[in-house]
Amino acid sequence: MAIAAAISLPLIAVKQRSYCSSASSSLWFSSSSIHPPKNLPFVGISAGRKSNLCVFSSMSTQAPAKASSASFLDHKESGILHFVKYHGLGNDFILVDNRDSEEPKITPEQAVKLCDRNFGIGADGVIFALPGINGTDYTMRIFNSDGSEPEMCGNGVRCFARFIAELENFQGNKSFNVHTGAGLIVPEIQEDGKVRVDMGQPILKASDVPTKLTANKDQAAVKAKLDVDGSIWNVTCVSMGNPHCVTFGTESCNDLQVDELNLAEIGPKFEHHAAFPARTNTEFVQVFTPSHLKMRVWERGAGATLACGTGACAVVVAAVLEGRADRRCTVDLPGGPLDIEWRESDNHIYMTGPAELVFYGSVPL
Numbered sequence: 001m002a003i004a005a006a007i008s009l010p011l012i013a014v015k016q017r018s019y020c021s022s023a024s025s026s027l028w029f030s031s032s033s034i035h036p037p038k039n040l041p042f043v044g045i046s047a048g049r050k051s052n053l054c055v056f057s058s059m060s061t062q063a064p065a066k067a068s069s070a071s072f073l074d075h076k077e078s079g080i081l082h083f084v085k086y087h088g089l090g091n092d093f094i095l096v097d098n099r100d101s102e103e104p105k106i107t108p109e110q111a112v113k114l115c116d117r118n119f120g121i122g123a124d125g126v127i128f129a130l131p132g133i134n135g136t137d138y139t140m141r142i143f144n145s146d147g148s149e150p151e152m153c154g155n156g157v158r159c160f161a162r163f164i165a166e167l168e169n170f171q172g173n174k175s176f177n178v179h180t181g182a183g184l185i186v187p188e189i190q191e192d193g194k195v196r197v198d199m200g201q202p203i204l205k206a207s208d209v210p211t212k213l214t215a216n217k218d219q220a221a222v223k224a225k226l227d228v229d230g231s232i233w234n235v236t237c238v239s240m241g242n243p244h245c246v247t248f249g250t251e252s253c254n255d256l257q258v259d260e261l262n263l264a265e266i267g268p269k270f271e272h273h274a275a276f277p278a279r280t281n282t283e284f285v286q287v288f289t290p291s292h293l294k295m296r297v298w299e300r301g302a303g304a305t306l307a308c309g310t311g312a313c314a315v316v317v318a319a320v321l322e323g324r325a326d327r328r329c330t331v332d333l334p335g336g337p338l339d340i341e342w343r344e345s346d347n348h349i350y351m352t353g354p355a356e357l358v359f360y361g362s363v364p365l
């Protein structure tokens with residue numbers, strides 16, 4: 001079924017993008033400003049149901065004078081999910097206002113369908129803004145595009161912060177406490193619109209990452225040997241709440257040219273390797289200078305994505321542990337750069353980067 005899009009909208013661009021080799025292009029709408037498009041018409045998506053699958057049959061534009069996600073999401077028809085799509089450096093998410101309930105409004109199976117880039121909205125995951133617990137302001141939960149539930153998402157929490165700011169009409173500099181599967185995370189929206197996040201402390205104990213690789217530096221697996229289909233990779237395992245396997249190369253090739261990797265072929269072999277009982281995210285890294293790194297990522301439950309915030313944090317930790325980089329680095333990802341600092345004084349990692357609204361939409365469940 002074709003997507004009919006109103007392309008004559010003022011201030012809303014219709015673009016096509018292609019992702020990794022496994023993903024098709026999808027229509028999307030981007031606001032030129034990082035700030036919520038308070039005066040922009042919103043894009044209403046009316047969707048038809050085909051079997052159990054949500055299929056967009058048409059898009060229409062209704063333009064209330066002052067649309068925002070807060071007013072848009074106020075519509076609470078049953079059987080309809082209102083959402084806002086955001087991205088952090090091209091790592092894209094469907095954000096759901098779930099502040100009125102402790103249970104996610106959709107199931108993992110529905111998330112898989114909504115994330116589908118051909119038959120759904122298209123996203124790397126679905127993120128829910130739930131009521132806070134344990135004294136926090138909010139709880140963030142996320143389903144990957146394969147329906148699995150990770151503990152944390154770095155780009156997602158920046159999008160979450162911008163989503164909350166718009167829902168609550170927060171202006172300017174603002175920080176709040178977010179409960180996640182990785183514990184307390186503290187995003188702070190800066191005056192320039194970027195979001196700086198206190199990502200907490202990395203977990204290095206091998207059995208807690210978790211990895212079955214033998215710890216070789218204190219309790220951590222650092223530059224450990226991992227046999228992937230007969231090639232011996234040097235890997236350092238780091239958890240940011242979710243598991244990461246970071247590699248700078250193999251025994252025979254210590255300076256990766258990350259653009260040359262066939263991620264779709266090699267990524268799944270790391271993700272499902274017996275050394276990682278909870279599967280793993282894998283970062284392939286190239287070092288330009290001790291403060292400038294480049295990475296590509298194969299994500300657990302989502303495949304090749306344009307960026308991974310927890311991954312960039314894990315990369316800097318691994319690079320420091322391997323003596324390759326300073327504690328403050330710019331990490332280039334396919335979707336753009338993140339600034340990462342692993343602070344010595346409190347052992348916390350701070351990530352700074354953008355989060356941008358893409359479009360508003362509705363879909364029947």
Ligand SMILES: N[C@@H](CCC[C@H](N)C(=O)O)C(=O)O
Nearest residue numbers: 150153154155242308309310
């Ligand atoms: N893209 C995210 C990580 C999302 C979760 C990951 N796929 C997992 O399963 O751990 C990020 O920006 O951190």
